Amino acid sequence: MRALLCLICPLLLFLGCSYLLPFLGIMQLSFTDPVPGIDQYRHVLSDPLTQSVIWRTIRLCVIVTVVSVSCAYVITLLWVRGSPMVRLLTELCIMIPFWISVLSRAFGWLSMLSNRGLLNKWLQNLGLIDSAIQMTRNEFAVVVGMSHYLIPFAVFPLATAMRNVDERVLTAADGMGASRLRVFWQVFLPMTASGIMGATLLVFVFSIGFYVTPALLGGGQSVLIAELIYLWIFQIPQWGVAAAMSVVLMIAVGGILYLLMRRYGEMAK
Numbered sequence: 288m289r290a291l292l293c294l295i296c297p298l299l300l301f302l303g304c305s306y307l308l309p310f311l312g313i314m315q316l317s318f319t320d321p322v323p324g325i326d327q328y329r330h331v332l333s334d335p336l337t338q339s340v341i342w343r344t345i346r347l348c349v350i351v352t353v354v355s356v357s358c359a360y361v362i363t364l365l366w367v368r369g370s371p372m373v374r375l376l377t378e379l380c381i382m383i384p385f386w387i388s389v390l391s392r393a394f395g396w397l398s399m400l401s402n403r404g405l406l407n408k409w410l411q412n413l414g415l416i417d418s419a420i421q422m423t424r425n426e427f428a429v430v431v432g433m434s435h436y437l438i439p440f441a442v443f444p445l446a447t448a449m450r451n452v453d454e455r456v457l458t459a460a461d462g463m464g465a466s467r468l469r470v471f472w473q474v475f476l477p478m479t480a481s482g483i484m485g486a487t488l489l490v491f492v493f494s495i496g497f498y499v500t501p502a503l504l505g506g507g508q509s510v511l512i513a514e515l516i517y518l519w520i521f522q523i524p525q526w527g528v529a530a531a532m533s534v535v536l537m538i539a540v541g542g543i544l545y546l547l548m549r550r551y552g553e554m555a556k
Contacts, residue, residue, distance in 0.1 A: 317531040319527070343426075347429060351434050355433075367450060368449070393499055407420060424505065424509075429501045441486035457470060484547065488548070495536070502517075
């Protein structure tokens with residue numbers, strides 16, 4: 288037991304120095320800049336612009352989570368239950384994106400979706416559209432870019448859940464005359480619910496703090512919380528308000544994590 292504590296204590300000390308102390312400093316700043324008090328929190332919770340950004344962030348993060356987890360579920364099915372060749376190709380499609388930086392991916396989607404990008408040119412050459420469609424500087428581009436980045440992260444908890452499914456249960460359901468679709472909806476899908484919850488938790492937490500992809504693909508038209516905090520720090524000198532927004536965001540994410548982890552623990556049992 289003492290040996291275990293000796294191994295854990297340095298890690299806890301490192302985490303405390305790396306995360307807890309800076310967070311306490313941000314909390315102090317949120318109550319003291321520009322004047323002591325809670326005016327910064329009052330501004331965050333009552334300002335119409337800030338509230339609209341908060342609700343836009345929550346709405347887009349929910350959409351991104353649904354899209355990412357749904358696409359990841361299909362990809363994981365191919366990876367876990369496909370033929371050997373399909374598994375190999377799927378695994379390459381999952382792993383290769385990890386070698387590409389988030390900035391490179393965002394610029395790639397920017398060149399793909401812009402008015403003079405490849406997608407608009409293909410649609411025009413096929414005669415499907417007469418003029419370019421605005422697919423950047425809006426929420427659509429933000430959802431596409433964020434989902435593309437987060438799908439691989441959702442694959443791994445789903446793969447763990449799918450690999451833990453007892454094949455005997457599926458065989459029994461098939462032997463009792465259930466169709467493949469019924470076996471999937473009533474047996475396989477509920478047995479992988481813990482993986483869906485884990486993937487949802489991971490993707491939502493990642494998406495709520497995204498900055499680079501929304502800033503580039505949104506073009507300032509779909510500002511999210513992280514970009515608003517950046518503006519308050521580097522463009523508009525309101526460090527106290529930015530710190531208050533950071534604290535509110537941290538507390539909200541912590542609360543969501545707690546609720547989802549409780550639900551995940553119940554489902555895992």
